[in-house]
Each structure stands twice: as structure tokens, then as C-alpha cells.
Amino acid sequence: MVQDSKNSSAPRKRPLDGIRVLDLSRVLAGPWCTQNLADLGAEVFKIERPGTGDDTRTWGPPFLRDAGGRDTSESAYFLCANRNKQSVAIDMSSPEGAALIREFAKSCDVVVENFKVGGLKKYGLDYESLSALNPRLVHCSVTGFGQSGPLSQRAGYDFLIQGMGGLMSITGEPDSVAGGGPEKVGVAVTDLMAGMYATTGILAALMEREKSGLGQHLDIALLDCQLAMLANQSMNYLTTGVAPRRMGNAHPNIVPYQTFAASDGHVIVACGNDGQFRALCTAMNVPELAIDSRFATNSGRSVNRAELLPQLAAVFATRTRDAWVEALEACGVPCGPINDIEQAFGSEQAVHRGAAREIAHPVAGVAPTVASPLRLSATPVQYDHAPPMLGEHTNAVLREVLGLDDAKISELVQAGVIGA
Numbered sequence: 001m002v003q004d005s006k007n008s009s010a011p012r013k014r015p016l017d018g019i020r021v022l023d024l025s026r027v028l029a030g031p032w033c034t035q036n037l038a039d040l041g042a043e044v045f046k047i048e049r050p051g052t053g054d055d056t057r058t059w060g061p062p063f064l065r066d067a068g069g070r071d072t073s074e075s076a077y078f079l080c081a082n083r084n085k086q087s088v089a090i091d092m093s094s095p096e097g098a099a100l101i102r103e104f105a106k107s108c109d110v111v112v113e114n115f116k117v118g119g120l121k122k123y124g125l126d127y128e129s130l131s132a133l134n135p136r137l138v139h140c141s142v143t144g145f146g147q148s149g150p151l152s153q154r155a156g157y158d159f160l161i162q163g164m165g166g167l168m169s170i171t172g173e174p175d176s177v178a179g180g181g182p183e184k185v186g187v188a189v190t191d192l193m194a195g196m197y198a199t200t201g202i203l204a205a206l207m208e209r210e211k212s213g214l215g216q217h218l219d220i221a222l223l224d225c226q227l228a229m230l231a232n233q234s235m236n237y238l239t240t241g242v243a244p245r246r247m248g249n250a251h252p253n254i255v256p257y258q259t260f261a262a263s264d265g266h267v268i269v270a271c272g273n274d275g276q277f278r279a280l281c282t283a284m285n286v287p288e289l290a291i292d293s294r295f296a297t298n299s300g301r302s303v304n305r306a307e308l309l310p311q312l313a314a315v316f317a318t319r320t321r322d323a324w325v326e327a328l329e330a331c332g333v334p335c336g337p338i339n340d341i342e343q344a345f346g347s348e349q350a351v352h353r354g355a356a357r358e359i360a361h362p363v364a365g366v367a368p369t370v371a372s373p374l375r376l377s378a379t380p381v382q383y384d385h386a387p388p389m390l391g392e393h394t395n396a397v398l399r400e401v402l403g404l405d406d407a408k409i410s411e412l413v414q415a416g417v418i419g420a
Contacts, residue, residue: 014041014379019206022104023047023085024092024113024125026054028158028188029142029222031081032195034112037202038084039372039381042110045397046082046388047101050089050419053390054078064364072363074387082387083359083369088398089391089419096417098123103402105130105137109215110202114142117152127217137215138205140198146221156222158188165190165226166243170233173248180246194225250309255301256280259338260313265321270334274298279331284315359386391419 019042023034031046031054038044048054060075091097102124105111111130113120120126127139141147144156162168162184172183201218209215227234233244236252244252249268251257256277259266271277274297281290289295289311294304301308316324321337328335339347345356354371361367367386374381398404398418412418 012378014382015376016040016042019043019110020108021045021110021112022101022108024101024111024115024120025142026114027056028081028191029194029198029220030112030114031056032192033140033142033198033202034085035081035083036195036199036372036374037110037112039374041379041382044085045104045108045393045401046085046087047092047104048087048089048390048419050091050391050416053087053089054082056081057390064361064367066363067365073390074364074367079367079369079387083383084385085388086385086393086397087388087391088394090394091417092123092125094415094417096412096415098125100398100402100412100417101125102130102133106134107401108134109136109138109206111137111139112142112198112202113140116155117141117143117147131215131217135214136209138202138209138218139215140202140218140220142194142198142220142222144222146224147219151223158191158222159184161190161222161226165223166230166234167226170230170244170246170252172246174246177248180248182246189229190222190226193229194220194222197225197228250305253302254298255305256309256312258309260316260324262316262321262324263319266338267316267321267324267328268336268338269328272334276333277301280328280333283327283331283333284312286311286315357383359383361386362389362392394418 016037019037021034021037021042021044023030023044023046025031025034026048034042034044034046046054052058056078057073057075059077061071062076063071064074064076064079066072090100092101105125111127113125118126121129127141130139131137143152144161145151145154162171163182167190168182168184171185173180175181198218198220201220205216205218232253236242236244249259254270254272257270257272259268269280271280277295277298278290281287289308293300295301295308319327325335325337337343344350350356357369357371358366359369369383369386371383372381395409398409398412404412409418413420
């Protein structure tokens with residue numbers, strides 16, 4: 001079909017324009033998912049407990065500061081996962097509050113929740129209850145262990161799942177090294193990956209709904225996500241029957257692919273093929289290693305890493321980090337420094353990409369945010385709203401979505417059903 005040239009330059013709607021999301025989640029995995037949906041243009045109603053809200057609002061310091069330098073009620077943790085949403089403070093434990101949320105569900109396309117298995121049934125907010133009211137509803141449940149199985153009733157937290165799901169067994173230095181032992185990753189990667197899988201599943205379910213006209217239930221488990229994201233490490237085990245072990249900064253399948261100590265710091269070297277290894281040897285003035293039958297191929301280097309790595313380490317120790325980075329970049333060997341987070345955001349590339357941004361905030365003036373990595377050419381992510389103050393949008397949303405008048409809203413406030 002030929003596109004109408006008259007409309008080719010007309011602004012296009014955001015990808016999820018017209019999609020409404022009822023967000024009953026809190027902490028990280030669920031909110032990370034709903035922030036993705038909000039960034040893509042969905043209208044997200046974040047339902048929070050009056051007076052307290054999402055648990056992470058108090059997970060500080062640090063907290064966002066107002067214009068006078070005083071801490072606000074918005075923790076940095078809360079700010080990371082809740083932009084572009086509307087906060088509606090409703091007490092779902094009250095019959096009237098649960099009824100309000102059910103009314104919301106009738107006009108929504110998606111529900112995201114991370115309550116314990118069966119926890120929403122007593123409020124009539126579980127998938128079966130809500131889908132009976134709205135058969136087109138895509139209902140995503142995020143739990144630690146899933147909706148079935150012997151551990152399904154247990155609460156799941158990222159740290160626990162990193163341990164139980166095998167990630168900590170391959171993270172950290174080997175036990176034989178001083179300071180060795182299992183380590184968690186420095187950010188809650190299991191929660192974040194669960195949020196990303198939930199996002200993908202919701203988008204797929206919405207696409208399928210266009211064909212069937214019906215919603216469905218998504219069962220997203222942190223443990224499932226953790227096992228899936230082990231990627232090559234899980235396949236290393238499944239193909240050999242041998243569980244991978246901690247190797248510090250070394251790679252289980254590629255050599256050299258790790259950190260080396262320079263004279264004043266550390267440099268990362270990531271030789272992904274034999275050509276890059278030959279270039280590395282040339283830059284390090286050890287060309288004989290590239291033609292050594294033990295090291296000429298990656299398979300050989302992997303088997304003989306104990307003989308190769310000390311020789312490379314001795315050479316790396318003779319020059320500074322930046323000198324090595326400059327030399328290796330010049331010959332096409334993937335390499336780089338180890339930055340702290342300040343250095344990472346301050347790097348030329350991160351600044352060029354606009355990694356750190358600001359959004360107008362009703363109390364602080366502006367709030368910092370990290371740019372979404374979703375860079376769509378025609379319908380880019382927009383940073384319209386800072387993470388909301390608790391209950392910031394309650395009255396407006398109840399009027400616009402549920403059609404409640406001021407008298408009814410005042411009555412609900414007096415009864416403690418909604419936040420003031």
C-alpha cells in the first residue's frame with residue numbers, strides 16, 4: 001500500500017496510546033514493567049495504600065530534595081521505577097475500596113500485580129474475578145515462584161532468587177582466591193529481568209487480543225526468569241551435567257575475556273575471536289603467543305587458560321590503564337576501563353545519548369531520571385511526568401475515569417477509603 005504523502009509527516013501516536021493499565025504492584029519487578037508501559041504511552045494508574053503508598057517510597061536515604069534542600073517523601077529508589085504514572089490512593093482492604101478498583105478494571109486493558117499467590121482473591125481482585133467483569137483484560141501476576149508448585153506460596157525477593165536460582169554460584173571470585181565466595185549482583189537484576197519479561201508478555205498478549213478479542217493471565221515468576229537469564233551458563237550445565245563455578249571476572253567460554261591489572265588500575269579485555277587475540281598479542285609485543293598451538297584458537301585458550309593468563313597479566317602490569325586502552329583500541333581489540341557510576345554517566349558517550357535527564361516535579365522543581373533505552377525513531381519515549389507524589393492524582397482520576405462527583409469523593413475521604 002502506498003502511503004499518503006499528505007499524511008507522511010503527521011505526528012504518530014505513541015505505541016501504547018489508548019491502553020490503560022491498572023498497576024497494583026509495588027517495589028521493583030512490577031513497577032519496572034509498568035514504567036516501561038507508561039514510557040510507551042500507556043495510561044498507568046498506580047493504586048497505592050493511603051498514608052504509606054509503595055514500600056519503596058521510604059527506602060532511603062537518599063531522598064529527592066525540594067527547592068530548600070529538605071528531603072521529600074520520594075526516595076531515590078521509588079524514583080527509579082515510577083515515572084509517567086498517576087498515583088491513586090485507595091484502601092483495597094475496605095469493601096468500598098476494592099469495589100472502586102473493580103470499577104477501574106472494567107475500563108482497563110491491563111492489570112499488573114505482585115501479590116502472593118491467592119492474595120487478591122479475598123478482595124475480588126484476582127484474575128478470575130476481574131476477567132469475569134472484563135474478558136478483554138490482560139492480567140499479569142508477578143511472584144517469586146509462580147502460581148503453582150511446592151514453593152508457590154512463599155514470598156520471593158530478588159536476593160533470595162539470585163541465590164536459589166544459581167546466579168550467586170557463578171558471581172564472585174572462586175573460593176580458592178582470597179576474598180572469594182558467592183556474591184549478589186550490585187543491582188536487583190532478577191527483579192528487573194522479571195519486569196522486562198512481564199513487559200514482553202503483556203505486549204504479546206495485547207497483540208493476540210487483537211485477533212481473539214480476549215485477554216489472558218500471565219504467570220511471571222522471578223525464579224523462572226532467573227533460570228532463563230543464566231543463558232549460556234545454564235546451557236553449559238545442561239550440555240555437560242557439570243554446574244559452572246565462580247570465575248571472578250573471567251568468562252567460562254571465551255579467553256581472554258576478563259579484567260587485567262595495569263600499573264595504576266584495571267582494564268577490561270574482551271577478545272571475542274581469534275583475530276582479535278592476534279591483534280592483542282601484537283599490541284602487547286608478544287606475537288609468539290598468537291602462533292602457539294595451545295593458544296591460537298579460542299578452544300585452545302579456554303583449555304590452557306592457566307598457562308596463558310599469567311603471561312598476559314605480567315605484560316599488562318607494565319603500563320597504565322589508559323595507555324593500554326589507547327593501544328588496544330587502536331588495533332581493534334575490544335577493551336575499556338572500569339568506571340564508577342559517576343564516571344559512567346559522565347562519559348562522552350552517555351552524555352551524547354542523554355542518559356541523565358530531568359522531569360518537572362511539583363515539590364522539588366525537577367527530578368532526575370535515567371533515559372529509557374527504548375529509542376524509537378517515529379514515536380520516542382516522552383518524559384511527561386515525574387514519579388507521582390502519593391495520591392497526587394486520586395481526585396482527578398476518580399472524576400475522569402469513574403465519574404465520581406466531589407460529594408462522593410469527600411465521602412470516601414471521610415471514610416478512609418481513599419487518601420485525602
